[in-house]
Amino acid sequence: MSYVDAALAPQRKPDRSSSTALPLSEGMRKAGRLVARCLDMLADEVRPEFRPKKIDRLVFEFAMDHQATPGR
Numbered sequence: 001m002s003y004v005d006a007a008l009a010p011q012r013k014p015d016r017s018s019s020t021a022l023p024l025s026e027g028m029r030k031a032g033r034l035v036a037r038c039l040d041m042l043a044d045e046v047r048p049e050f051r052p053k054k055i056d057r058l059v060f061e062f063a064m065d066h067q068a069t070p071g072r
Helices: 003-007 021-042 052-065
Strands: none
Touching: 021 052
16 A cells, blocks of 8 residues: 555544634645655655655655645
């Protein structure tokens, strides 16, 4: 199972008592799916001789390609 497959698993129902629960949980799911896709993309890059700067560049480019704001 890949990270993306796990992201498609049935979701728990959000707490509907809070007015912000639904938009926040949808945003978190979207971010989680994007991170999962990024991790799947990196799976072929990470090996014993990996270069951290290359990984940083790949993650940054992935974030920019998907209109995401990378963490610093």
